[in-house]
Every structure is written in structure tokens, then in C-alpha cells.
Amino acid sequence: MTDFSPSIRSNGVIRTLRRNWITIAIFIVMLIALAVFVPAFYQPANLLNVARQSSIVGVVAIGMTFVILTGGIDLSVGSILALSGVTMAILINQGMVPGLAIVVALLVGVGAGLLNGLIVAVLKIQPFIATLATMVAITGLALRVTNGGPQAFNNIGDLFNFLGSGQVLGLPGPFLVFLIVAAIGVLVLRYLSFGRFLYAIGGSSEAARLSGVPTTRTLLLAYAVSGVTAALAGVMTASRLGVGAPTAGGLANLDAITAVVIGGTSLMGGVGGALGTVFGAVLLAVLSNLMNLIGISPFDQQIVKGVVIVLAVLFAIQATRRRISDRRAKPAPQESVRDRLLR
Amino acid sequence: MNQRRFTPGEAAPAAGRDASAPRLQVSGLSKSFLGANALDDVSFTIEAGEVLALIGENGAGKSTLIKILSGAHRPDAGEVLVNGERVDILSPRDSEDLGIATVYQELSLFPELSVAENLVFGSFPGRGIIDWRSARKEATEFLASLDVHIDVTKRVRELSIAEKQMLEIAKALHRRAQIVILDEPTAVLGGEDVDHLLALVEGLKKRGVSVIFVSHRLEEVFGLADHYVVLKDGRLTGAGRISETDHDDLVSKMVGREFARSSRSVNQNLGDVVLAVEHLVRDGVLDDVSLTVRAGEVLGIAGLRGAGRTELARAIYGADTVNSGTVRVNGVDVPNGSPLRSIRAGIGLVPEERKTQGIFIALSTAANIPVVKMLRRGLRVVRPAAERRLALAYKDKLRIKVGDVNAPVAQLSGGNQQKVVLSKWLDAGVDVLILDEPTRGIDVGAKQEIYELIRGLCEQGLAIIVISSELPEVLSLSHRIIVMHHGSAVAELDGETATEEQVMNYAVGGRGQ
Structure with a gap:
């Protein structure tokens, strides 16, 4: 739908905006329509609510963006989210310092992500299958360590408050966490060689390998990033509820993938970025909130979401077609002749 | 669909009205792509039961011709007559209905289906429900009649390349093909398999099937064909009876008589050996290849498609793992099979597949x-x-x-x-730069600039390998030229004195002059 790849920036954000003016125009029209027809949307309390709702899926989706940029996918994020939440709850109940328990929970996410990366990059199993398998296994692990029941823990303290439901500088804590994670994601993807390598692998893994890109290591890291953001989302969820639940993951994987796709990152890899994902996560939250406000039933909401996903992907295909026609228009005519002659 | 089957042993029936007309006649065929002539006024005929060898360098127009006959392209001018009747081949289906079957190098079999299923595909025996037993029986008998012995219950995936090709030809015959086009069938085969395939083609002749045989290996052409047609830059540069020509004659027709060597200006300042490759072996692909390149030198690698040139480049660069052999840069061993380590050792590769491997x-x-x-x-x-x-x-x-x-x-x-x-x-x-088909798909002006660049890099002391199918390119750029044939370096020629004929001679498996 939108295209936030670093590749197409000349003057950074300005060019991105110019290229995606249709999407942005639609979003602005939607916001104006909201002001007219559903003024309740702009109540400060409601806006904060939207921000909070976008946070957890948003955090997961930022990590997911790293994986999808390589042309992969991570279905196991929901189960990692659950496992890290219950890990933290159990450790705190056993008397561990909260800060340390959170660190351990995040490390669990890193470990699970590295496992995904290992299966994908070293054993060369398709990411869909690899993370489907770990999703099932990790869910099992979370159920096993909790005996299937939610683990309540004492979530009083500034740290939990910040991560869960509190407000800082007038903004919900989780939303701040999301913004920080998103900022790190944007910076890493744009300004670190690691980020560039992700785009390279997603564009063509053979070209990446032939350019000397350490593909195995890069993939391992990408899945580790997805694991750690999922774990962070798990910590946030548990902090908010005061419970580490083995079923907390729910459909987080699908929500995150939806946010990434709506944000313009191609499932084929190599195109997209974290800024788009932020946009996608917020758009999804706005949509849910809007439907709640105008009283659409939760069942119908799912139907609408499905339609939105299809529309978003349609937009993405249109954008790709535009690019291809750009490409066709440019090269000198002799070139294609020779290409064809030599075939 | 049932009527499309014919029983083994039966000669392909002549569908045309005029029994005395040639099986296939092509006259004045022309085709251009955006102003460039791919085929220019090409005419020839094939009689029933005749094998016609279609010869030419890469890019000479053979593929275009085949694609016109198989319905993938439509000619701009000229006509095609089958059994004396003028036909319009608008689609692959039309081509098949006319009894023309094309066997490409990339085969069109279903790998997960059995031999029998592939053979009878589209003309399944039985009504509504497929009678697999009679399908298997039919397939077995049909293959036996062609002297092809493959277990019909095997999945195609499990067959060797040679068996797949023979199955593909059998499939064409099963569909009553009268004209079979074989596009470089032997390029991917080893010695014994080649013999089997050639025997099968002999069998086709006896059945009255006409064969257009595309091959780069002239020895096969002499053993098999009745007539030949040589294309060069889309034009017919030679045609006639195979018994009235010889190796050198064909080679000179392939490269064209009027050959003006483009200006040569090679760097005269050569330094020490930078790249030393010794006894590189990759099973079935590279057979004990050794070479050296000095600083400031361009080593050209010539050879036909499938001779192992790209594979050599990839092996030196570490893109593929080799079975044995060493690569040294400035006297230091480069570990095998890792592009990253090759890069660290100072080797760079400009791959042939630019869009998928060279750039992002x-x-x-x-x-x-x-x-x-x-x-x-x-x-x-x-x-x-x-x-x-x-x-x-x-x-x-x-x-x-x-x-x-x-x-x-x-x-x-x-x-x-x-x-x-x-x-x-x-x-x-980098110290060593390997360029695989550096000017493929590039327009003429940019080509000259790439040549200038290569010369410039060479003057700066880089050791350069240029792989190219275009002989003038190799000849004008290189200090020395290695010619590859069938995975080996069969000749090393001096770039100053080598001629196109000489290089082509080695490339097609000859011994030079």
C-alpha cells in the first residue's frame, strides 16, 4: 500500500510522502470523515485508547518487519509473546527482581528467535513451515510450564506501570515503548549495514550471497529481532494484565503480519520498512476503534478487517505495477532486443 | 482425444494433400524485434525422414526460428508450408496440431507423474475414468517399439536427463509428430547417453519422421544429419548436403567470412601473477582446469553455452563448492566455497545474470x-x-x-x-575481477564504454577474466584466450594472433588448425 523503503528516498520523508500520496490522502480523508461523523473519536481519552491498542501489535510488527524484509515470515511471535509473559510471571513469583525477570523473559524471546533463524538459515526449511513448527512447540512449552493455567503475579511498581497501563508525559506507557522500538527499527533498517543486508537478501538472496553478504548470520539476527520484540510485547501484555497467560499470544502473529503488509512491506521481501509498519499498526487500531464507536459487532469487525487486508494488498500490487511500468519505460530499445535475441 | 493416439510401429501418416511436397518448407522467413533483425529472409526445406542440422553461434537466430515453428513467435514476413500446404502457426497448440514437436533443453515433463502418465497425458485411455492398466501397457509397448527401455511406473523426477529427453521425444511421437525439433539435446548429456539419443534419432528417420537437429557439436552433425543450414546474425550463410561439406567449411560459415577485427589496444605493462588456479575439479562440470592471470592482464574465456565457462567463474569466486583444486591470490590460498572469503582475498565477480545476481x-x-x-x-x-x-x-x-x-x-x-x-x-x-558476459543485453554505445572501462582497469594493474560468447569481444580485449569445451580448457591461444575460426574450432571440439 505504502512504500517506505529507504531505497526510494531522495529527500527522506518528503519523497516517501510524494510517492504514496494516494494512500496518505485516503488516510487524511478518513480522519476528516471521522471528525464529522464520529466526533467521539477525537476525545483525548479515546485517542489515548487507540494509541494503547496499537502498541502491542505494533511492537510485534516492528520485529516482524525485519523478517518479512528478508522474504521470510514469523508465525511463532504469538507463542513467544505468551512464553515470555509466563516466564516473567513465574520468575517474579519465585522471588526474582522484576528488572531481572524482564531481562530473562526477553532472552527467552532471543533464544526462540535464534532457533527460528537456525531452522530457516542453516537447515534451509521454509520460514512458513519452520515458524509454524516452533509456534506449535513453543505454545506447548508455555502450557507445560504453567500447567495450562494463567500465572497471576504482583505487578505493582513503576516499571510494570510504565510497560503496562500507566501514562508518562500524558502518553500511555506501552505507546511510548512502541515509539521507541519503532524508532530503533527505523534507524537500524536505514542506517546500519545489518538493515541494508536484510533488504539485499529479500531482493535476491543469490545476489546477496555473491556480494559477500553473510546471509546465515543476517537471517539468524533477523529472527532474533522478531523474537525479542515478541517477547517484549509479552512482557507488556503481562504487565498490563498482572497475569502471565499461556494463551496470551492469540492471533498476534496474524495481526502483526497484517500491520506489516498494510504498511507496504512486500511479503516477497526487499521492499518496505518500519515506518510503514507503524502506520499499518496505527491504521488497524483506528479501524477497530472506529468500528467499536459506531457499534459494529465484533463478528462483523472481523469481516471488515478481512476486506481491508485484501484492499491493502491490492494497493500494494498496483504500486508494484507502477514501478514495473516505470522500469519498462526507461531502458533503451536496443537493450530489450538483444535480451530477446540472446534467449 | 482418443483419435490422437496411434499404434506403435505405424508410420506417421502424411496429412497433406500433396504427397510429393516436402514435409516442411520455410521460405523468406523474417522476424525483427524493435528494428533488429533476428531472422532475415531464411528459406529451406526438409523431406520426410530427413535430419536437418541447424547450426549457428549463440544468438544467430536459431532460437527465433524454432520459436516461429513452435508457435511462440509470429514471423514478420515469409511463409511456412507443411506437406505443401501454407500454414499459420499462431500458437503452440497450432504447432502441435500440425505435427510439429519441439524438445527444448528445459523439458516440459511433469516431474511428479510417472513415465506412463506423462506419455499418454492428454490422450488418456478409458472413458471418463482413466484406465491406468491399459495406459501402462500402451506406454510400455510404445517405448519398446522405439527401443527405449524405461520402467513406465517410475516417476519422471527419478529419470536421468537422457531418459527424460528420450521420453520427451517418445511423447512427441505418441502425439503423431511428423517433425521433431531437437534444441541442443546433447549439450547436457555424457558420452554413452549421447549415443543412445543419436540412435533414437536414427530410429525416427526410419519411421519417416523429419528432424531438425540443433547442435554445437559438429562431430554429431556429421554423423547424423543429411542436410545442414547455417545461420549467422539471422541470415542464412550456408546450406546443403552434409556429405558435401567439412568441419572447416561449417566453422567459417558460422563465424562469417567477412570478419574485421575490432581495434585492439591492450595494456602492455604486465606484472606478476595475481590469480593462480590449479586443477579445479567440480564433478561433471569442471574437469581439471588450471589458469593464471597476471596483474594488468585480461584473460579471455571462450566456449559455447554449456562448456563450463560460468561454472568456472563461479568456482574461482567460491560461489559453488569444488571437489578439488586450489585458487590463490597473490600467493595466498583462498578458501573454497565462500564468496565472502573470496572478496576478502581480493576477487570480485560480475555475474552473467545481472538482474538477479549482480545488483539489487x-x-x-x-x-x-x-x-x-x-x-x-x-x-x-x-x-x-x-x-x-x-x-x-x-x-x-x-x-x-x-x-x-x-x-x-x-x-x-x-x-x-x-x-x-x-x-x-x-x-x-579488488585485485582480480571476473566478468561473466559483461555486455550481454547492453546496447552498442554502452558496450564500447564497458570495453574502455575494462582496458582502464587493466592499466591500473587489475587481473581480469572476461567470459564472453561474442568472439570479437574476447579477441579484442584479451591478452590470452582459454577455450573451454565440455568442462575442460582445451586450448590456450595468444590474443594477438588468435582468429575467430581457431577459437570456434576448439569450442566445437575440433583440434584447431
Whole structure:
């Protein structure tokens, strides 16, 4: 739908905006329509609510963006989210310092992500299958360590408050966490060689390998990033509820993938970025909130979401077609002749 | 569909009205792509039961001709007559209905289906429900009648390449093909398999099937064909009875008589040996290849498609793992099978498949150039402003025609994309640069610039390997030329004195003059 790849920036954000003016125009029209027809949307309390709702899926989706940029996918994020939440709850109940328990929970996410990366990059199993398998296994692990029941823990303290439901500088804590994670994601993807390598692998893994890109290591890291953001989302969820639940993951994987796709990152890899994902996560939250406000039933909401996903992907295909026609228009005519002659 | 089957042993019936007319007649066939002639006024005939050898260099127009006959392209001018009747071949289906079957190198079998299923596909016995037992029986008998012995219950995936090709030919016959086009069938086969295939083609002749046989191996052509047709740059440069020609005659028709060597200006300042490759072996692909390249030298590698040139480049670069052999750069061993280590040792590769292997098509010019250099240290920070400056510097230096260095390289022409790939390696600073078909798909003007660039790099002391199917290119750039045939380096020629005929002679498996 939108295209936030670093590749197409000349003057950074300005060019991105110019290229995606249709999407942005639609979003602005939607916001104006909201002001007219559903003024309740702009109540400060409601806006904060939207921000909070976008946070957890948003955090997961930022990590997911790293994986999808390589042309992969991570279905196991929901189960990692659950496992890290219950890990933290159990450790705190056993008397561990909260800060340390959170660190351990995040490390669990890193470990699970590295496992995904290992299966994908070293054993060369398709990411869909690899993370489907770990999703099932990790869910099992979370159920096993909790005996299937939610683990309540004492979530009083500034740290939990910040991560869960509190407000800082007038903004919900989780939303701040999301913004920080998103900022790190944007910076890493744009300004670190690691980020560039992700785009390279997603564009063509053979070209990446032939350019000397350490593909195995890069993939391992990408899945580790997805694991750690999922774990962070798990910590946030548990902090908010005061419970580490083995079923907390729910459909987080699908929500995150939806946010990434709506944000313009191609499932084929190599195109997209974290800024788009932020946009996608917020758009999804706005949509849910809007439907709640105008009283659409939760069942119908799912139907609408499905339609939105299809529309978003349609937009993405249109954008790709535009690019291809750009490409066709440019090269000198002799070139294609020779290409064809030599075939 | 049932009526399309015919029983084994039965000669293919002549469908045309005029029994005395040639099986296939092509006259004045022309085809151009955006102004460039791919085929120019080509005429020939084939009689029933005759094998016609279609010969020419890569890009001579053979593929275009085959594609017209198989319905993939439509000619701009000229006509095709089958059994004396003028026909319009508008689609692959039309071609098949006329009894023309084309066996490409990339076979069109279903790998997960059995031999029998593939053979009878489209004309299944039984009504509504397929009678697999009679299908198997029919397949077995049909293959036996062709003297092809393959277990019909095997999945095609499990067959050897030779068996697959024979099955493909059998399938064509099962569909009552009268004209079978074989597109370089032996290029991918080993010795004994070639004999089997050639025997099968002999069998086709006896059945009255006409065969168009495309091959680069002249020894096969002499053993099998009745007539030959040579194409060069889309024109017919020779045709006649195979018994009235010889090896040298065919080679000179392939390369064309009027051959003006383009200006040669090679660097005269050669340094020490930079790249030393010894006894490189990759089973079935490379057979004990050794070579050296000195600083400031261009080593050309010639050979026909499938001779192992690209495989050699990939093996030296570490893109593929070799079974044995060593690669040394400046006397230091380069570990096998890792492009990253090869890069660290100072080797760069400009791959043949530019769009999928050379550049990152969705990334910008500015992002493409520093990719290799970024590997030098662990985690590096990307500085967009510096990348932009770098890209602008190379834009200037290599005359890259790019409007916006931050736009995806997909928008650039082939020549400019290739310059981006070269910039990447110049920026990385390599000692050895391997260029695989560096000017493929590049227009004439940009080609000259790429040549100038290669000469310039050479003067700067790089050791360069140029692989090319275009002989004038190899001849004008190289100090020395290695000719490959069937995975081995069969000859090493001096670039100054070598001729196209000489190179082609070795490339087709001859012994030179």
C-alpha cells in the first residue's frame, strides 16, 4: 500500500510522502470523515485508547518487519509473546527482581528467535513451515510450564506501570515503548549495514550471497529481532494484565503480519520498512476503534478487517505495477532486443 | 482425444494433400524485434525422414526460428508450408496440431507423474475414468517399439536427463509428430547417453519422421544429419548436403567470412601473477582446469553455452563448492566455497545474470554501490549523504546515465546497471575481477564504454577474466584466450594472433588448425 523503503528516498520523508500520496490522502480523508461523523473519536481519552491498542501489535510488527524484509515470515511471535509473559510471571513469583525477570523473559524471546533463524538459515526449511513448527512447540512449552493455567503475579511498581497501563508525559506507557522500538527499527533498517543486508537478501538472496553478504548470520539476527520484540510485547501484555497467560499470544502473529503488509512491506521481501509498519499498526487500531464507536459487532469487525487486508494488498500490487511500468519505460530499445535475441 | 493416439510401429501418416511436397518448407522467413533483425529472409526445406542440422553461434537466430515453428513467435514476413500446404502457426497448440514437436533443453515433463502418465497425458485411455492398466501397457509397448527401455511406473523426477529427453521425444511421437525439433539435446548429456539419443534419432528417420537437429557439436552433425543450414546474425550463410561439406567449411560459415577485427589496444605493462588456479575439479562440470592471470592482464574465456565457462567463474569466486583444486591470490590460498572469503582475498565477480545476481534491483544506485565495502568491518553505519556523494562520484567517473541516484536501479538501462555493478567492485577495491558476459543485453554505445572501462582497469594493474560468447569481444580485449569445451580448457591461444575460426574450432571440439 505504502512504500517506505529507504531505497526510494531522495529527500527522506518528503519523497516517501510524494510517492504514496494516494494512500496518505485516503488516510487524511478518513480522519476528516471521522471528525464529522464520529466526533467521539477525537476525545483525548479515546485517542489515548487507540494509541494503547496499537502498541502491542505494533511492537510485534516492528520485529516482524525485519523478517518479512528478508522474504521470510514469523508465525511463532504469538507463542513467544505468551512464553515470555509466563516466564516473567513465574520468575517474579519465585522471588526474582522484576528488572531481572524482564531481562530473562526477553532472552527467552532471543533464544526462540535464534532457533527460528537456525531452522530457516542453516537447515534451509521454509520460514512458513519452520515458524509454524516452533509456534506449535513453543505454545506447548508455555502450557507445560504453567500447567495450562494463567500465572497471576504482583505487578505493582513503576516499571510494570510504565510497560503496562500507566501514562508518562500524558502518553500511555506501552505507546511510548512502541515509539521507541519503532524508532530503533527505523534507524537500524536505514542506517546500519545489518538493515541494508536484510533488504539485499529479500531482493535476491543469490545476489546477496555473491556480494559477500553473510546471509546465515543476517537471517539468524533477523529472527532474533522478531523474537525479542515478541517477547517484549509479552512482557507488556503481562504487565498490563498482572497475569502471565499461556494463551496470551492469540492471533498476534496474524495481526502483526497484517500491520506489516498494510504498511507496504512486500511479503516477497526487499521492499518496505518500519515506518510503514507503524502506520499499518496505527491504521488497524483506528479501524477497530472506529468500528467499536459506531457499534459494529465484533463478528462483523472481523469481516471488515478481512476486506481491508485484501484492499491493502491490492494497493500494494498496483504500486508494484507502477514501478514495473516505470522500469519498462526507461531502458533503451536496443537493450530489450538483444535480451530477446540472446534467449 | 482418443483419435490422437496411434499404434506403435505405424508410420506417421502424411496429412497433406500433396504427397510429393516436402514435409516442411520455410521460405523468406523474417522476424525483427524493435528494428533488429533476428531472422532475415531464411528459406529451406526438409523431406520426410530427413535430419536437418541447424547450426549457428549463440544468438544467430536459431532460437527465433524454432520459436516461429513452435508457435511462440509470429514471423514478420515469409511463409511456412507443411506437406505443401501454407500454414499459420499462431500458437503452440497450432504447432502441435500440425505435427510439429519441439524438445527444448528445459523439458516440459511433469516431474511428479510417472513415465506412463506423462506419455499418454492428454490422450488418456478409458472413458471418463482413466484406465491406468491399459495406459501402462500402451506406454510400455510404445517405448519398446522405439527401443527405449524405461520402467513406465517410475516417476519422471527419478529419470536421468537422457531418459527424460528420450521420453520427451517418445511423447512427441505418441502425439503423431511428423517433425521433431531437437534444441541442443546433447549439450547436457555424457558420452554413452549421447549415443543412445543419436540412435533414437536414427530410429525416427526410419519411421519417416523429419528432424531438425540443433547442435554445437559438429562431430554429431556429421554423423547424423543429411542436410545442414547455417545461420549467422539471422541470415542464412550456408546450406546443403552434409556429405558435401567439412568441419572447416561449417566453422567459417558460422563465424562469417567477412570478419574485421575490432581495434585492439591492450595494456602492455604486465606484472606478476595475481590469480593462480590449479586443477579445479567440480564433478561433471569442471574437469581439471588450471589458469593464471597476471596483474594488468585480461584473460579471455571462450566456449559455447554449456562448456563450463560460468561454472568456472563461479568456482574461482567460491560461489559453488569444488571437489578439488586450489585458487590463490597473490600467493595466498583462498578458501573454497565462500564468496565472502573470496572478496576478502581480493576477487570480485560480475555475474552473467545481472538482474538477479549482480545488483539489487529494488535498491537505489546509492545503496547498491557500497554493499561490498560494507562487509569490511562488523556493523557499519549507513550514511545516506556519503552514499549519495559516492554514487555521484561514480556517476561522473563511469558516465552512468542516472537521473536520481536514490531511485531504484530497476529504472536504469542494462548498460547503466552494469556500470553500477562495476562501481560496486571498484569501490570495494579488488585485485582480480571476473566478468561473466559483461555486455550481454547492453546496447552498442554502452558496450564500447564497458570495453574502455575494462582496458582502464587493466592499466591500473587489475587481473581480469572476461567470459564472453561474442568472439570479437574476447579477441579484442584479451591478452590470452582459454577455450573451454565440455568442462575442460582445451586450448590456450595468444590474443594477438588468435582468429575467430581457431577459437570456434576448439569450442566445437575440433583440434584447431
